[in-house]
Amino acid sequence: MAITLEAKKREDLRTSNTKAIRLAGEVPAIIYGYQVDPKTVAVNSLELLKTVRDEGKNAIISLQVDGDSVDVMLHEYQTDPLKDELVHADFYAVNMKEELDVQVPVVLNGEAIGVKEGGVLQQPLYELALRAKPKDIPEQITIEVAGLNVGDSILVSDLKEGKNYEIMEDEGTTIVSILVPDEEPAEEPEAAEESEEPEAAADTEEDKNEE
Structure with missing residues (x-):
């Protein structure tokens, strides 16, 4: 209406x-x-x-x-x-009897299991290209993400198209995914100590030559 x-x-x-x-x-x-x-x-x-x-x-x-x-x-x-x-x-x-190509916002619902476990949610696609008659254009496309684990993703092909509209995006396009968190290995103390030893040895040799 x-x-x-x-x-x-x-x-x-x-x-x-x-x-x-x-x-x-x-x-x-x-x-x-x-x-x-x-x-x-x-x-x-x-x-x-x-x-x-x-x-x-x-x-x-x-x-x-x-x-x-x-x-x-x-x-x-x-x-x-x-x-x-x-x-x-x-x-x-608009002609209410003819289809239009529009962009409809994507809204994610729920908190993914993978995020609770430390994963990072990434959403590359915030709008979906749809084709529909004016009265059939949805206000938004809601996607449930609560069941996603780390490494999981939802593609356009995973969406069930509505009876009254057609999704125009490439089926292989990623809408949302849960990434493994980046971890930078901390520098080990032993490695730091070993890097100092050659300098100490060099100083000792110089002291002997001066004597």
Whole structure:
């Protein structure tokens, strides 16, 4: 089910008006894509951030623009690095009957047995490439890792694909593994003592020559 978000038409594109929109707590945006002529709009910045935080970046948003409803996804957004605020957003109008290629976050659940025994968890892949219709895109892919021992790993081929989406990653790609911890052998005291003996012997020979 799409999340509803109100949007206002934005026809005055002057810089002064754009600044006023941001000061009012809104973010200027553009809508484009399937059967939609590009439109400039403004949406409430906090509501948009809350939607993405709660529903994920691939959430289907039903934008309400002057009585019209457009199903969109947040395609891209820009932030002010100093103020940590949204400054612009791009909404892509989607065809709900056609599949899309998206990146979905991978979330690990549980504490691996191997980690408890001193192993190191490594996660090379944080997102999975999927192909699905908009309404079938999962918010995240959860992987249970509690049963992993040192030396174990989970590959893309180990995942059971959902009925409504297709995993596009190479089957041999590692998602998570438990590595053997690195151990550096400590220097043995005997070796250190032996390294000092030749110097002592050399000093003795020099003393004899001086005499």
